[in-house]
Amino acid sequence: MKLAFIIDPISKLEPNHDSTVAMIEASQDLGHEVWITEINKLSIIKGKAWAKMSQIKVNPTFFREKQKLKNYSWYEISSIELICLDTMNVVFMRKDPPVNIRYLYATYILDMINPMNTLVLNSPRGLREANEKIYALQFHQFMPATIVSKDKEAIHNFVDTYKMAVLKPLGGKAGEGILILDLKDPNLNSIIEISTYQGQEPVMIQQFLPEARYGDKRIILLNGEPIGAVNRVPTGKEFRGNMAVGGRVEKAKINSQEYNICKTLGEKLRQDGLYFVGIDVIGGYLTEVNVTSPTGIREINNLDQKNLGQEVIEWAVSQ
Ligand SMILES: Nc1ncnc2c1ncn2[C@@H]1O[C@H](COP(=O)(O)OP(=O)(O)O)[C@@H](O)[C@H]1O
Ligand SMILES: [Mg+2]
Incomplete structure (x- = not known):
């Protein structure tokens, strides 16, 4: 073919x-x-x-x-x-x-x-249709507290409530532009202004999950079914777990809570023609749905002696 x-x-x-x-x-x-x-x-x-x-x-x-x-x-x-x-x-x-x-x-x-x-x-x-950050919010029941806003007051109120939050540009990938928002940070206002282009562009603000230091799990879904996972653990000098910023990869299993997330999400992914997707899960919470060019299968293949590339190709050519 x-x-x-x-x-x-x-x-x-x-x-x-x-x-x-x-x-x-x-x-x-x-x-x-x-x-x-x-x-x-x-x-x-x-x-x-x-x-x-x-x-x-x-x-x-x-x-x-x-x-x-x-x-x-x-x-x-x-x-x-x-x-x-x-x-x-x-x-x-x-x-x-x-x-x-x-x-x-x-x-x-x-x-x-x-x-x-x-x-x-x-x-x-x-x-x-699927913005990689916002799409996940259709399943907000699986997510940590999250808002999307460009309004400084709303963002401040959120940080006030949760004390620590993570700011994510809506078009970012591989950890780009991800910032910690801390009420005590004297740069907090400037960070909000710069990231929202002075209140013109919305960003995602999410409750900071301390479990992130144990890893950000990438689960790969093929036609809505989970086929493998890998954990990405931050270096310790860096809070982000992305491989692109030095996150260490670690063998990972998919637990029942994560299967449940995949089951609910899978149905919608199939409807939207999102056949090859990588979701990110931190401490059991869904944080992102990667649809453009998710990575992770090389690492899963190496850690789990799988060949997910072949699984994907065999599925795609049989459609
Ligand atoms: N709510 C959160 N709490 C703590 N750390 C987070 C949170 N969300 C993301 N991170 C960290 O930031 C990294 C990047 O976040 P993510 O939402 O996956 O965006 P992307 O991978 O597209 O840059 C994650 O690997 C994780 O280490
Ligand atoms: Mg990610």
């Missing part, structure tokens, strides 16, 4: 960390033809979605022998061809945030793909 991945520039991908690379590798192992493209290489011609794409071959020895040699490329790509995306069996939209206007335009182009021929994962409509 033919699979296409819409990605960030290939040279920026981390072969031993990115879930996208794990899926590309699994696709090749399963005998599929793999193509890559970027959002700025998409177009609509005669009512169909097209992309300038290159075929990619990954170098199996790079992964099997865990080689990380400098100047040793983990992939080879062919010259670029303009191809109609209806000829692909699956198109994986795996572009990292920000979900800006260019990202949104790309989702409109992907809307033109014929769903009878091709599965787009995640669905362009779902990607437009």
